[in-house]
Amino acid sequence: MSFQAPLFLLGLAVVPIAIVALLLARRRPSRYVIRFPATATLAAVAPRHGRVRKHLPPALLMLALAGMAVALARPEATVAVPVERASVMLVTDTSGSMNATDVTPNRLTAAKQAADRFLDRVPDQLQVGLVAFADSAHTVLRPTQDRTVVKSTLDGLQAEGGTATGDALTSALQALETGKDKPPAAIVLLSDGASKTGQDPAAVAQQARAANVPIYTVALGTSDGVIETMGQRLSVPPDPEALQQVADISGGRAFTAEDSGALDEVYETLGSRIGTKQEKREVSAGFAAFGLLALAGAAFTSLRWRGRLP
Incomplete structure (x- = not known):
């Protein structure tokens, strides 16, 4: 204070x-001194x-x-006050590795549940968009204040395919209003693996930094994560180093989440950072x-x- x-x-x-x-x-x-002979009587009737x-x-x-x-x-x-017209893009990995069950009940379901709770926590004035990606950015929802639309789109996501992180980040930047005198914006990227195809995520992070759009990354999963495919068990560990690089370049911050509880904590932290600013109020x-x-x-x-x- x-x-x-x-x-x-x-x-x-x-x-x-x-x-x-x-x-x-x-x-x-x-x-003055006043004599009162009935002291005992006075003590008995005086309030305690x-x-x-x-x-x-x-x-x-x-x-x-x-x-x-x-x-x-x-x-x-x-105090934290809502930022007028602020926008955030949730960029969610839906590659096949998101079927891994090292995060209960599986990585994608945990990610969708945490995103739902994130939407409930952030200020109503915050506009939220969504990009879901695998081999490419297959779902792009521009920022809106209609939480129902975002949640229903999240619920319909399924995990399959590869990982094109750079393409997804490019789609998120294009969906945001960026440039001079534009409202503040941010990207929250949740992924569980290294980018396998498409643009270089580090190069796109440079573009995000130039547009003043920080990227907050969340590496989901553990090194023990595996999926069943074609009768084989494939190891699908997360790639926190690559996501850390994207966050550092863009001016954001990197997080790791090895279980659903940790993922909730990350989204709670992000909810207090994004869409609000610290102001002094009398x-x-x-x-x-x-x-x-x-x-x-x-x-x-x-x-x-x-x-x-x-």
């Missing part, structure tokens, strides 16, 4: 000074919450002074309201219990 007028925080010094003054005033001996009634009004008054001093200093808090009103409520409480309790203001 920061303050626009921090000098007003010096007003907080009034609180300990007032507390010391109150304690000194209460320690002064009474000017006298200590609370004695200390609560001045305590509330001190809190009111502190709240007002902080409010005058105009505190600011950093929160003086909250402290002023707290101070006024505390002041009203001090006045009410003092008048109710003591017949005068604190």
